[in-house]
Amino acid sequence: MLANDIHDWAALVIGSIAFISQLLSMLGMFNSVNVMIWMYGVCMGGMVFMTLSSTLRFWAMDTAWKKAQGDVAKDFDVYGAIEYYPVIRASFVEESAFSSAMGLALMQSSKDWFAGQLLMMPEDESRMWMGEKDGSSEMFAFYGF
Numbered sequence: 001m002l003a004n005d006i007h008d009w010a011a012l013v014i015g016s017i018a019f020i021s022q023l024l025s026m027l028g029m030f031n032s033v034n035v036m037i038w039m040y041g042v043c044m045g046g047m048v049f050m051t052l053s054s055t056l057r058f059w060a061m062d063t064a065w066k067k068a069q070g071d072v073a074k075d076f077d078v079y080g081a082i083e084y085y086p087v088i089r090a091s092f093v094e095e096s097a098f099s100s101a102m103g104l105a106l107m108q109s110s111k112d113w114f115a116g117q118l119l120m121m122p123e124d125e126s127r128m129w130m131g132e133k134d135g136s137s138e139m140f141a142f143y144g145f
Contacts, residue, residue, distance in 0.1 A: 003056035004091060010049035018042050031121045035114070035129065042106075050099060057095075061088050 018037055025034035064085040118126045 003053040003060065006049060006056070007053040007095060010046070010053075014041055014045055014049070025117065025120065028120060031117055032125050032129070035117050050095070054092075054095070057088060057092055061085065061092075064088060 018041065021030060021034040021037045024030045068085060118129060121129070
């Protein structure tokens, strides 16, 4: 339950913030902030919360498996573990499918999205994101096209 709550609330909060920043960016405001939210908030923040919820799910599966094997003497725990093990396993499959679909969709459109964000930025901000200083490109730029 806790793993599902963390996953769902993190997706709702991060997705809402990204949606609002993308909407403002499409209206011509806060382009750099939008790029930072998508790069750091959605990508890195999403990975942190997905790792946390997956760790809790692994722990719940391990506990359910141990109880189902009869390590605990209480019959209620054994029957409850046998009943909830498939539910936990199904939530893993659901999270994996959702995360894979989201990652593939973002990967498919990321270069075009970033190019569009650069075109909407002022020239100096665009150069900063491309890693250029005084017309020369830095070795470790954020993105290079």
